[in-house]
Each structure stands twice: as structure tokens, then as C-alpha cells.
């Protein structure tokens with residue numbers, strides 16, 4: 001989104017469709033902004049930001065604009081962008097986020113804590129509020145001439161083991177731009193979900209089999225470790241892939257998680273895989289392997305799954321949303337995955353899917369909207385069906401709501 005006031009232009013989140021071959025979004029080459037704001041370090045919010053720092057971005061000053069975010073978002077973003085470039089190189093499309101782009105970006109990152117107002121260019125101010133989604137995730141409240149626009153970013157209102165839940169800014173807002181990933185349904189009770197997950201882990205281990213838990217690196221890996229610890233799963237637990245680096249980054253931001261002691265206790269009990277040779281030994285005994293990628297699109301998780309499938313041994317427990325077109329999704333829908341060099345592979349071993357979502361469910365979204373009582377609502381960040389049905393439900397409640405399309409402009 002680009003917010004504009006009296007000629008000052010702010011880009012809010014500059015993301016990319018991660019499963020669309022990691023390409024820059026259309027139209028980015030024509031964007032000219034004075035600064036960027038990034039709500040959190042997920043590639044669908046930060047993935048295209050390096051474009052602003054390429055020499056060929058070409059417009060005066062664009063290679064040096066400030067990007068504002070919370071402190072944890074900086075190291076997490078740089079780590080994810082570096083990894084995205086590795087994926088791009090594998091797909092023979094390098095140049096997404098080169099070392100030079102990232103070094104220019106890192107020199108222009110500007111960290112702001114939650115609930116500290118920042119005056120920008122004299123006529124605009126903005127302030128971050130905890131979004132409860134991942135460490136450092138923020139809602140952005142932009143103000144000018146006493147008008148308030150709130151951009152939710154990705155949002156979770158109910159507490160999880162990692163976060164207390166979003167802090168909703170006080171008072172009414174004029175315009176609300178809100179994510180609506182889960183506008184169509186409510187999430188299962190988290191405690192019950194955790195219990196069922198741990199029971200499944202325990203019974204698999206008791207049968208002498210390994211458990212593979214594909215998990216996103218930022219947040220979910222550490223949440224799974226805490227769930228296993230709280231559920232008294234005493235088997236050896238291994239972390240493989242980017243989860244090791246994200247766990248190390250979190251050590252620098254203890255105030256950005258809900259219970260740092262519980263987190264560090266759980267992380268300390270896990271073994272981190274730093275040598276690929278160690279992987280071969282793991283599947284010989286009952287153990288839990290928490291590995292990236294969370295949607296099984298590459299990374300060590302896909303390697304473990306392939307080997308477990310060949311050995312007809314173990315169980316896979318998915319822990320997050322599985323985007324259409326990913327291996328996680330085709331596993332759930334068709335029991336198939338795509339492995340480079342092998343093509344389509346049928347998965348014979350058992351699997352289960354647990355919806356440990358970091359997004360607000362339907363009832364959370366409505367309570368959020370009701371607290372803010374906005375004059376105008378823009379529903380974004382859901383598939384077409386969830387955006388349009390959310391807008392319809394909001395209108396039925398008396399709100400003025402719209403699901404904007406790419407390129408739409410609105411005055412608020």
C-alpha cells in the first residue's frame with residue numbers, strides 16, 4: 001500500500017508472492033516514495049523491498065530512502081531476504097536481493113519501538129502497535145490533520161505461546177486497512193489443538209517412529225518447541241534449517257516475546273543440526289525433528305519427508321497454513337509432493353495438519369473492527385473469496401467496506 005498526503009508518499013509493506021517464483025510485483029518500477037514502512041519480516045511483506053535499493057531503481061534518492069520497522073524486523077528481514085536470494089539463484093533467477101542491495105538496505109533501516117510516535121516530513125506521523133503475529137510484527141497508525149489511518153499488517157488478537165496478542169490502538173479510526181486471511185472461519189481452541197498435537201507426537205514416538213514437524217523459521221519453530229516442552233514430550237528434539245538462526249536472533253529481543261524464560265528453556269533442550277551428516281542418523285530412532293520449510297517447499301524438511309517416505313517410517317505433522325501450489329497443500333489434498341529430480345511422489349506415511357495460525361480468526365477480526373469503529377474499511381491479504389465475503393459481512397453490520405484491487409486509489 002502507498003499512503004500519500006500533500007505530496008509525501010509512504011510505501012507500507014513491499015512484499016512479494018512467495019510461491020510465485022519469488023518475483024517482484026508488477027508496477028514496482030514506477031513507484032516513487034519518500035520512505036517505506038515494513039510491518040514484519042515475512043516475505044509477502046518485505047520480499048520486494050530490496051528493489052528500492054537497487055542502483056537501477058533509477059529515481060533520484062530512491063536508493064537511500066529510510067525503511068522504518070521495529071527492531072526485530074531488521075535481522076529477521078535480512079536473514080529471509082538472503083535466503084530468498086539463495087532460492088532465486090537455485091531457480092536460475094539471481095538478482096532478487098543481491099549483497100549490495102542488502103547492504104544498502106541495512107544502512108537505511110530505521111528501528112522504532114512500539115507505541116512511540118514518529119513525526120515524518122512535518123505533516124505526517126506514524127506509530128507502531130504490537131500485532132501479536134510474529135516477534136516485532138506491527139500495526140501502523142498513520143496520522144495527519146487529526147485523521148487516522150490504521151494498517152493492521154498481519155494480526156493475531158488471541159494469545160499464543162509466543163505472543164500476548166495484538167494491542168488495539170485506543171479510539172476510533174477514520175480508515176482501517178485490515179488483513180482477512182481467516183475471515184471465513186474460526187480457529188480451533190489453541191489449548192485443545194496443542195493437546196491433540198502432543199498426543200499424536202507421543203503415540204508416534206511410543207510406536208518407535210520419528211516425527212517430522214515442518215515449521216516456519218520465524219516464530220512457529222520456537223512455538224512448537226515450547227508446546228513440546230509444556231506437553232512433557234521427553235524424546236530428543238532436533239531443529240534443522242533456518243530455525244536455528246531465527247532462535248539465535250530472538251535471544252536479542254526478549255521483550256518481544258510473551259515468556260522469554262519458557263522460550264529459552266524450550267530452545268535450550270533442543271539439539272540444533274549444523275552438519276548435514278548428522279541427518280542420516282536421526283531417522284533410526286524415535287525423535288522429533290522440527291525443520292524448515294514450513295510448507296515443505298524445499299529445505300531440510302522436504303529431505304526428511306522424502307527419506308521417511310522411502311523408508312515407510314514415521315509421521316508428518318504440519319503446523320501452519322499451506323498456500324495453494326505448495327507441497328504442504330498437495331500433501332493434504334492429494335497425498336502427493338513434488339521433489340526436484342524425482343517429479344511427483346506419492347506420500348505413503350501418515351500425516352496430520354494442525355492449524356496453529358498466527359492470523360486473527362473470523363470472530364477476532366470482527367471484535368477488532370468493532371473496537372476501532374472505522375468510517376471506512378479496506379479488506380486485504382485474503383484470497384478473493386475471503387475478502388469479498390468479509391466485505392459483505394461488514395456491510396451487513398453497517399460498515400462502509402471495500403476489497404480493493406491492485407492499482408485502486410481512494411481518498412480518506
Ligand SMILES: [Zn+2]
Nearest residue numbers: 040042133154
Ligand atoms: Zn506474516
Ligand SMILES: [Zn+2]
Nearest residue numbers: 042044045154
Ligand atoms: Zn502476510
